[in-house]
Amino acid sequence: MNEELIQIGQNAKAAAYKLNLLDTVTKNQILNQFAESLVANTDDILAANQKDVKDANDMPAKFTDRLKLTEQRIKDMATGLQQVAALADPIGNIDKGWTNDAGLLIEKRRVPLGVVAMIFEARPNVTVDASALTFKSGNAVILRGGKEALNSNLALANVLRGVLKKNGLDENAIQILHDTSHATANDLMHLNQYVDVLIPRGGAGLINAVVKNSTVPVIETGAGNCHIYVDKDAEEQMAIDIIVNAKVQRPSVCNAAEKLLIHQDVADQMLPAIAQALADHGVELRGDDRSRAIVPSIKPATDEDWSTEYNDLIMAIKVVDDEQAAIDHINTYSTGHSEVIISDNYQSGQAFLTQIDSACVYVNASTRFTDGFEFGFGAEIGISTQKLHARGPMGLTELTTTKYVIRGNGQVRK
Amino acid sequence: MNEELIQIGQNAKAAAYKLNLLDTVTKNQILNQFAESLVANTDDILAANQKDVKDANDMPAKFTDRLKLTEQRIKDMATGLQQVAALADPIGNIDKGWTNDAGLLIEKRRVPLGVVAMIFEARPNVTVDASALTFKSGNAVILRGGKEALNSNLALANVLRGVLKKNGLDENAIQILHDTSHATANDLMHLNQYVDVLIPRGGAGLINAVVKNSTVPVIETGAGNCHIYVDKDAEEQMAIDIIVNAKVQRPSVCNAAEKLLIHQDVADQMLPAIAQALADHGVELRGDDRSRAIVPSIKPATDEDWSTEYNDLIMAIKVVDDEQAAIDHINTYSTGHSEVIISDNYQSGQAFLTQIDSACVYVNASTRFTDGFEFGFGAEIGISTQKLHARGPMGLTELTTTKYVIRGNGQVRK
Known part of the structure; x- marks a missing residue:
């Protein structure tokens, strides 16, 4: 196992712990600052992206079209961030609450998953989109994008991390894998100690490879026949x-x-x-x-x-x-x-x-x-085609889990 | 991959399809017949169990105590089956329902997971317990119990399968792996095409082995420090x-x-x-x-x-x-x-x-x-210590998933 990756996992876990304690107002302020900062740093982001696009000039037009950023696309990302800020925060919601026979007050409460990892193709917009949704839902994220988009992804993430740092927050809430090798992606799929869920986004080949190899729990998305x-x-x-x-x-x-x-x-x-x-x-x-x-x-x-x-x-x-x-x-x-x-x-x-x-x-x-926006979720992290955890379009709630919070006054089991 | 196991997987899938169509009254009648039939076949079950206990006479008392069945224990299993019959059926429940902006009526409805596999140790009561809970929740089950309990498990499952057959239902709703080798258990962990979820029940060693090896989605249960x-x-x-x-x-x-x-x-x-x-x-x-x-x-x-x-x-x-x-x-x-x-x-x-x-x-x-019965679920398939799908005590609802049922009148996306 890659030592650097273990460090990234530890950093993510530590950041997740602190994210869990942020209130919604703070999270929304940060998301709006993400948006402002992306637009303010348009030139740097485009410069990084141009390097990626230049290196990918042998690829088909469909590929480079997804890779290429423009001023307008950065503005669209910023708008997306503001939309995520405007969404209801699922954290702290109580799905169910009751009193059991022994008099314990039991609540099933929504909490962040913890550390979410995403493996995706050369689409820089996923970096911003996934960072926004995981941040809003109180999760730290480890992003492993396609190697052809590495400069773009790093430039985008640096802007977001800068905002976190400026606000005294842990910038490791958002981390990009610099090492885009298959070996490291494979190690990420086995980082069970630090990663709570792995979400692959991309074509059938990518998704199947993750499902077959990962020991970290996976949410399978996207294949649609x-x-x-x-x-x-x-x-x-x-x-x-x-x-x-x-x-x-x-x-x-x-x-x-x-x-x-x-x-x-x-x-x-x-x-x-x-x-x-x-x-x-x-x-x-x-x-x-x-x-x-x-x-x-x-x-x-x-x-x-x-x-x-x-x-x-x-x-x-x-x-x-x-x-x-x-x-x-x-x-x-x-x-x-x-x-x-x-x-x-x-x-x-x-x-x-x-x-x-x-x-x-x-x-x-x-x-x-079949789409998170059309369903009215206001967001979409992917469309799950598996049966465990989430099925169909996934919004913010699907990036959370629950825990039972139980208040007693000295109850012991008979 | 073991050919016989593939057949078992196909049988389970076919049975699951039909189970999904059973109404609650029918399922409850079958569960009550399971109970009656177990008691009626006490002698056969005890005879099979005695073979297992005899073969295990070198094992520690703790082990054989869990393995051993008595008339009373079979009565207790029967009572457990009747209790499951009395539980509310989660299938068909609507978790949420709304109308989207396009006028589609969207329901998030509880449906069975499909095929549930369980790997467990030499505890014959798990055979009956798991069969009851998966059947009530509309799932087919593939059971791989500890090899020391094989005769007992087969005897118990034969009684339950006999009830299914007598009622014109597909007896492959409940299947026991006759082959208790590690190789076949490992194949079961990779039977993604037919198995929707794998639930290991037992000690930390068993659970870790399943988590590390399985490509079928796993619900991790039980480790409690x-x-x-x-x-x-x-x-x-x-x-x-x-x-x-x-x-x-x-x-x-x-x-x-x-x-x-x-x-x-x-x-x-x-x-x-x-x-x-x-x-x-x-x-x-x-x-x-x-x-x-x-x-x-x-x-x-x-x-x-x-x-x-x-x-x-x-x-x-x-x-x-x-x-x-x-x-x-x-x-x-x-x-x-x-x-x-x-x-x-x-x-x-x-x-x-x-x-x-x-x-x-x-x-x-x-x-x-921390127990499904103490929480008031009336059942417990295990206690999940993972964050995906279910966390904490799992009852019948945790053996279900959801699907979106959507009714329109010709809507197309703009």
Whole structure:
């Protein structure tokens, strides 16, 4: 184990201990100062970012677009920080409280997790976003971003740490790993003594690697092989509107729809119009034999398609015998993110809502609503596709745990 | 990966899917039939258990006592099953519900975790207990008990599976691993595709091995290096009563107190009486130099003592300068289970409750109350000492997760 990393872990633990004692007013003042200070240091941040962008000039445009900062993007980060300052603070909330038979006053109270580590790709905005959400929820954070964004991440974190220091707070509440090697990332996944939870943010490869290797508890986020099932009692225009929105509004994100299942009774009628609407938006269609018999322009799908998250303008289509076949297909191939039924039939809707085993299950709405902001949380640290701790969009509350606070007057157990 | 284990995982997943659809009345009827059937099959169960006990005749009495079943113990298991039947069913509860800005009706609804695996030691009662709690909460269970209890576990599970079968339900809702090798246990820890959560129950060695090896999400339970801090404003008699209860009522369990910290201002006055009361109950005392200067019969403690969970009639004692020293000591050495301050000072109590980072933090009560039954949950699957998902005593609700159920009328994201 890397000695420097152990020191970082110890620093984070010590900082977390003090963060737990900050009141909300103080935390909000700091968050607003973070915002001001980022804007005031725009030039330094852009200079650091330009080094990263220059070094990454061989990478695809999609990659450098995420990496690149501009004056406007820094302003947007500042606005994001102010929004986090305006959110309600979950710390200290009492989820439940009661008196037990022995007369103990028991409260289940929200407290910070402690030390949160994040492993993410070369997206400098995550540095600011994750720092803001972990700070507001009273947690120390250890950030390990993609190596291509290291200069940008350090510049951003230095600004935030400067604000902490100026206010007499422990700047180790926010730490960036300078060492972006795989070996050190792997060590971070085994830093159980100091890290309470590890949240990977990025593509399926990154997330799987963390899940497979980490002994620190992980919150799995983001993989979204989302399905839309068009039932026999679907309204055609509603189906078209939802499918197009879910597929094309932002195809690169995890809550975009990737698969379309359609009931055989309505496939002849609806599939041509749906396929046309998708094609009009530049979507490549792949399908099973039955869908291709109806719309010959659909390319053949392979077995691999059913479990693939394209993150692109591609959609695979399958004609199913009935709702049960749709449910079984989804529960087999889905990543457990978001699934939709389009139906005006009460029983079909209920069966789908009950039997689909995913974080978010919809009747008659777009998968694109699976989002912390759309849900009204005012923030999003990620979308959990696991069942432990948090499932679905995660806001500030999901960055907390609880402890039982118990007041007695001398009770002993009989 | 063991082929047979993959089959077990697939069976469990299929059974879980069907369990999710059972209503509470049906589940309760089955639980009551479990109880009746256990009693009716007492002879077969005892015969199987006698084989296990005979094979374990070289083991210490403590071990065989836990392993041995009697007619009365089977009756107690049956009563336990009836109690689980009488508990409220958490499935379907709505934790929160609201309408978002787009008009979507969003519910956060309690659903089963799916497949729960448990690895535990040679205690046949865990087979029945865990089967009851997972069944009531709609989960399939895979049980891997200590090899010394295999015949007993199989006999018990066969009775429960027989009841499931007789009622036309999937008997794979309850499965026992016949293969109790370490290799297969290790494979179970990597069965991510089929197992949603793994709960180890047993000693520190077992739990640490699971935490270190498992890629399936784990709920860490049970390690309890619990502390009692006697503040300068403690009432002496209350301190004695609580310390004695916490230490001696049941020393082998995780919520027994292991360490005593005492404020230097009251140590001269109170420590002799406390030490005497503990010695009267046969407790071996180990302490730092300051405690030994006050009570010379206290044996010297080593550094290792401060982090050791004795699970025995032993207690280590340390005189501290002030409350902050006590808090720092506890946050350094505690396993995060249960800690107590004995004090009539408001500020001392508040500081302790706020700053101690453990699942259960008490003022003026015994650590022995950290228990699902004492908390009023009516059940206990274990006591979580981790921060993710569940912390403290876990009842039925902690064996569930949530999913977002969302009803729209054609909403698309703008």
